[in-house]
Amino acid sequence: xxxxxxxxxxxxxxxxxxxxxxxxxxxxxxxxxxxxxxxxxxxxxxxxxxxxxxxxxxxxxxxxxxxxxxxxxxxxxxxxxxxxxxxxxxxxxxxxxxxxxxxxxxxxxxxxxxxxxxxxxxxxxxxxxxxxxxxxxxxxxxxxxxxxxxxxxxxxxxxxxxxxxxxxxxxxxxxxxxxxxxxxxxxxxxxxxxxxxxxxxxxxxxxxxxxxxxxxxxxxxxxxxxxxxxxxxxxxxxxxxxxxxxxxxxxxxxxxxxxxxxxxxxxxxxxxxxxxxxxxxxxxxxxxxxxxxxxxxxxxxxxxxxxxxxxxxxxxxxxxxxxxxxxxxxxxxxxxxxxxxxxxxxxxxxxxxxxxxxxxxxxxxxxxxxxxxxxxxxxxxxxx
Amino acid sequence: xxxxxxxxxxxxxxxxxxxxxxxxxxxxxxxxxxxxxxxxxxxxxxxxxxxxxxxxxxxxxxxxxxxxxxxxxxxxxxxxxxxxxxxxxxxxxxxxxxxxxxxxxxxxxxxxxxxxxxxxxxxxxxxxxxxxxxxxxxxxxxxxxxxxxxxxxxxxxxxxxxxxxxxxxxxxxxxxxxxxxxxxxxxxxxxxxxxxxxxxxxxxxxxxxxxxxxxxxxxxxxxxxxxxxxxxxxxxxxxxxxxxxxxxxxxxxxxxxxxxxxxxxxxxxxxxxxxxxxxxxxxxxxxxxxxxxxxxxxxxxxxxxxxxxxxxxxxxxxxxxxxxxxxxxxxxxxxxxxxx
Numbered sequence: 001x002x003x004x005x006x007x008x009x010x011x012x013x014x015x016x017x018x019x020x021x022x023x024x025x026x027x028x029x030x031x032x033x034x035x036x037x038x039x040x041x042x043x044x045x046x047x048x049x050x051x052x053x054x055x056x057x058x059x060x061x062x063x064x065x066x067x068x069x070x071x072x073x074x075x076x077x078x079x080x081x082x083x084x085x086x087x088x089x090x091x092x093x094x095x096x097x098x099x100x101x102x103x104x105x106x107x108x109x110x111x112x113x114x115x116x117x118x119x120x121x122x123x124x125x126x127x128x129x130x131x132x133x134x135x136x137x138x139x140x141x142x143x144x145x146x147x148x149x150x151x152x153x154x155x156x157x158x159x160x161x162x163x164x165x166x167x168x169x170x171x172x173x174x175x176x177x178x179x180x181x182x183x184x185x186x187x188x189x190x191x192x193x194x195x196x197x198x199x200x201x202x203x204x205x206x207x208x209x210x211x212x213x214x215x216x217x218x219x220x221x222x223x224x225x226x227x228x229x230x231x232x233x234x235x236x237x238x239x240x241x242x243x244x245x246x247x248x249x250x251x252x253x254x255x256x257x258x259x260x261x262x263x264x265x266x267x268x269x270x271x272x273x274x275x276x277x278x279x280x281x282x283x284x285x286x287x288x289x290x291x292x293x294x295x296x297x298x299x300x301x302x303x304x305x306x307x308x309x310x311x312x313x314x315x316x317x318x319x320x321x322x323x324x325x326x327x328x329x330x331x332x333x334x335x336x337x338x339x340x341x342x343x344x345x346x347x348x349x350x351x352x353x354x355x356x357x358x359x360x361x362x363x364x365x366x367x368x369x370x371x372x373x374x375x376x377x378x379x380x381x382x383x384x
Numbered sequence: 385x386x387x388x389x390x391x392x393x394x395x396x397x398x399x400x401x402x403x404x405x406x407x408x409x410x411x412x413x414x415x416x417x418x419x420x421x422x423x424x425x426x427x428x429x430x431x432x433x434x435x436x437x438x439x440x441x442x443x444x445x446x447x448x449x450x451x452x453x454x455x456x457x458x459x460x461x462x463x464x465x466x467x468x469x470x471x472x473x474x475x476x477x478x479x480x481x482x483x484x485x486x487x488x489x490x491x492x493x494x495x496x497x498x499x500x501x502x503x504x505x506x507x508x509x510x511x512x513x514x515x516x517x518x519x520x521x522x523x524x525x526x527x528x529x530x531x532x533x534x535x536x537x538x539x540x541x542x543x544x545x546x547x548x549x550x551x552x553x554x555x556x557x558x559x560x561x562x563x564x565x566x567x568x569x570x571x572x573x574x575x576x577x578x579x580x581x582x583x584x585x586x587x588x589x590x591x592x593x594x595x596x597x598x599x600x601x602x603x604x605x606x607x608x609x610x611x612x613x614x615x616x617x618x619x620x621x622x623x624x625x626x627x628x629x630x631x632x633x634x635x636x637x638x639x640x641x642x643x644x645x646x647x648x649x650x651x652x653x654x655x656x657x658x659x660x661x662x663x664x665x666x667x668x669x670x671x672x673x674x675x676x677x678x679x680x681x682x683x684x685x686x687x688x689x690x691x692x693x694x695x696x697x698x699x700x701x702x703x704x705x706x707x708x709x710x711x712x713x714x715x716x717x718x719x720x721x722x723x724x
Contacts, residue, residue, distance in 0.1 A: 001549075001550075003461045003545040003546055003548070003549045003551070003557065004545055004548065004549065004581075005549075005550070006550050007548075007687060021392060024541065028545040038651045049496075053580075057579075058577040058579060058580075059573070059577070060577055062572065062577070066630050089512070102398065109709065109710050110710065113710070114562040118499070123709075127683065128687055128707070129707070129709060130686060130687055130707075131682075131683040131684075131686040131687045132682050133663075133683040133684060133685050134385055134683075135676060136663055136668060137662075137666045137668045138606070138668045138670060139593075139606050139608070139668045141593045141604055141606045142604060142606045142668045142670040143668070143670070144604070144620075145595065145602075145603070145604035145670040145671060145672040145673070146670045146671065146673060146678075146681075146683075147670075147673075147678065148673055148674060148675040148678045149526070149527060150595060150602075150604060150672050151672055151673065152527030152528055152675070153516070153524070153525075153526050153527035154524070154527070155517070155518075155521065156523065157399060159595055159597065159602055160595045160602050160672045161516055161517060161524060161595060162516075162593060162594065162595060162604055162606075163515065163516055163526060164516065164587075164591050164594070165514065165592050166515060166573050166574065166595045167512070167515045167516070167570075167571060167573070167574075169526065169530070169570070172569075172570040172571075173537060173570065174502070174662075176534065176537040176538055176540075176541055176566075176570075177537050177540070177541075177705065177706075179541045179544075179545075180418070180537065180540040180541035180543075180544040180545075181544070181706045183544035183545045183547070183548040184390050184391075184422055184547075184548070184706075185388075185390070186548040187391075187544070187547050187548040188388050188390040188392045190548065190550075191390060193390070196388065196708050196709070196710070197708070197709035197710045198706060198707070198708065198709070199706070199707035199708075199709050200705065200706060200707075201687070201705060201707075203683075204687065204689060204702060204703075204705035204707075205705040207678065207684075207689060207702040207705070208702045208703075208704065208705045209528060209533050209534075210527060210675065211443040211701040211702050212437065212439045212440040212442070212443040212444070212528065212529070212687035212701070213439070213527070213528055214443075214675045214678070214679070214690070214700065214701040214702060215439035215440075215442050215443045215693055215699055215700070215701045216437065216439035217675040217676045217679070218679065218690075218699050218700040218701070219439065219698070219699055221439070223674065223675050223676065224674075225527065226527070227524070228522065228524065228525050230504070231435070231436070231437050232406060232434060232436055232437075232528075233502070233504075233680040234434040235472060236502075236504050236515065237483050237522065238508075238522035238523050239522075240522075243585070246508075246513075246514075246522060246523055247508070248504055248505050248507070248508035248513060248523070249504075250502035250503075250504045250505055251504070252406075252502075253435070254679055257471075269653070270637045286689060295499065295500055298500055299500060300405075300500040300501045300502040300504070300505045300508045301500070301505060302501065302505035302508040303508065303509070304507070304508040304513050304514050304523045305508065305509055305510070305511045305514065306511060306514050306575045306583050306585055307511060307575040307576050307584070308576065308583065309509075309511065310509070310510065310511045310568060310571075310574060310575055310576055311576065313492075314492075314495065315492050317490050317491065317492050317493075317494050317509055317564050318490065318491040318492045318493050318510075318562065318564045318568050319491050319492040319493075319565075320491065320565060321403065321491070321564075321566070321567075321568035321569040321572070322568065322569075322572060322575065327579060330576075330577060332569065332572050333569065334565070334569065335538040335541070335561070335565055335566040335569040335570075336538050336539065336541065336542045336561040336562075336565065336566070336689065337491075337548075337558055337559075337560045337565075338542065338545075338557060338558065338560070339554060339556075339557075339560065340555070340557055340558060341557070348622040352591070356596055357500050363465060379423040
């Protein structure tokens with residue numbers, strides 16, 4: 001039995017933050033039903049670099065595997081009624097729309113709670129449900145700037161930096177935290193404490209992830225950028241090997257004597273001397289040879305991988321963070337595993353409305369003729 | 385808006401062996417910190433001095449107690465354990481609580497290895513370092529302890545799922561959370577996906593999203609293609625109408641020049657003015673606040689983001705980023721909570 005087996009999630013999540021949160025719940029065994037509309041798709045369905053018009057975009061496919069999909073027009077009262085009937089038979093609703101959209105649809109928490117007092121509504125947003133910036137449009141790197149994370153990221157003496165468009169770090173970490181928060185709220189429901197509306201702000205989370213920097217700042221410490229250095233490592237940085245590849249190196253205090261001997265550095269307390277010796281030793285070797293050299297001296301070292309390097313390490317240094325679907329294409333895997341209830345990809349990402357008929361019949365209890373009428377009226381959309 | 389404490393009554397043991405890398409101590413510290421904020425009685429086994437900054441210790445230890453008990457005694461009375469592979473090997477699975485998270489640096493074939501590694505080298509292996517900074521300079525890590533804390537979030541997710549499970553009480557759940565698996569999962573868009581000709585990497589001054597100087601500090605330039613007309617209108621910079629920026633293709637070919645033009649305009653604006661423009665034109669631009677400045681930000685204050693870390697009310701940090709809004713009234717428990 002999987003950890004969240006028996007739990008049903010209505011997934012209004014889009015792009016990464018919401019959709020990846022629901023995907024994690026699906027990986028833990030929840031039945032996740034992606035809810036789209038005849039007039040509104042998850043924008044990831046349109047973000048493609050491929051020429052084939054019918055191909056499912058890789059970003060969508062990667063983030064929505066293990067889900068079922070339905071399509072209901074939530075702007076119409078009939079569509080809202082269908083959705084609320086599903087809410088009665090669900091445990092969780094996940095959404096990351098612009099603030100106010102759920103209320104605008106008449107599907108705010110009060111209405112969901114009327115339908116099901118035990119429902120958990122997880123609202124994942126850029127800046128939270130409240131506060132003067134709640135309605136401010138922002139993407140992940142905007143939140144790195146506002147939260148303080150960008151301030152502490154950057155070369156020593158240089159300008160602040162963000163993770164950028166291709167990482168969009170706050171969007172990724174919020175899915176990890178939100179999935180946990182939803183599971184926590186489910187435990188609360190199981191304890192008889194009733195449903196709840198969770199306000200999950202990416203800006204708050206990004207600030208929490210540098211919580212110790214805030215603690216330092218509150219005590220008057222000057223908090224700024226340190227490049228790759230970290231307090232508890234006498235030396236930590238990237239160095240260029242002779243083949244033009246960077247390696248990353250962390251020198252713990254415990255490794256200083258052996259490393260200093262290995263590099264013939266006389267005084268290990270002189271960080272400049274050690275840095276120069278490490279740079280020279282790296283520059284005299286290929287990246288692979290340099291990593292082996294330092295690791296043999298007990299010093300953590302690794303090649304700075306690009307995407308191809310990551311793939312080359314698949315199976316050796318990691319194995320489940322990415323997976324391949326039935327067609328052999330890469331999809332998101334799992335950040336963790338569970339020995340007794342392994343996470344697995346059990347179904348590919350669905351086409352729009354692929355299970356509308358089945359879900360409305362099996363879960364909402366509509367008859368075939370009612371479903372046909374909804375479809376004829378354009379209230380629902382079924383798979384083509 | 386009272387915060388719920390669904391883990392009240394649960395004892396969580398944080399036991400990372402002295403031989404384990406610092407990243408695992410920080411990660412378990414983050415997981416334990418979250419569980420403590422949600423009501424658990426989190427007990428840390430006193431280990432060797434890691435040399436962390438005092439602020440890091442303060443942040444991670446909030447709401448926890450420290451114990452001099454033996455590992456066996458502490459694990460024996462805990463409902464949940466956060467351990468590393470060495471503790472698992474020493475105690476055996478039967479010597480751990482029913483819900484246990486085993487933290488490691490590597491996954492895959494190296495999961496059990498003691499190969500030297502750190503959060504920084506894991507970020508290198510996971511491709512994250514290659515994504516940040518200037519291509520003419522060394523790859524760059526994200527600030528603070530992002531890698532270890534992300535592993536902490538990952539382990540929290542697993543523990544929370546186990547504690548929400550309808551599985552019968554006492555049935556073991558062993559969560560395996562590795563630093564490298566978590567970081568690869570976060571950096572999933574860096575691998576070669578079909579249809580994308582070039583692998584993403586750090587592009588520095590030619591990045592579409594980047595931090596630029598402004599009149600009183602820094603602001604971040606962030607936008608998607610549909611935002612472009614509003615960005616032009618907001619900045620009212622004639623150079624943005626030049627043919628070299630006319631189409632998305634043109635702009636991609638001249639990204640460094642585009643950023644330079646926008647920075648020139650930003651340098652005439654303060655961060656507050658950029659923030660106001662962004663709100664007025666519905667643009668995702670944002671000022672870069674330092675932590676010291678963020679304490680006074682009206683949005684953070686309105687959300688009650690900061691709280692004292694301990695007895696000294698002057699030592700503050702962000703609260704748990706989970707706000708319980710409207711809640712349904714409590715009812716009688718319908719079923720026994722499963723694991724632990």
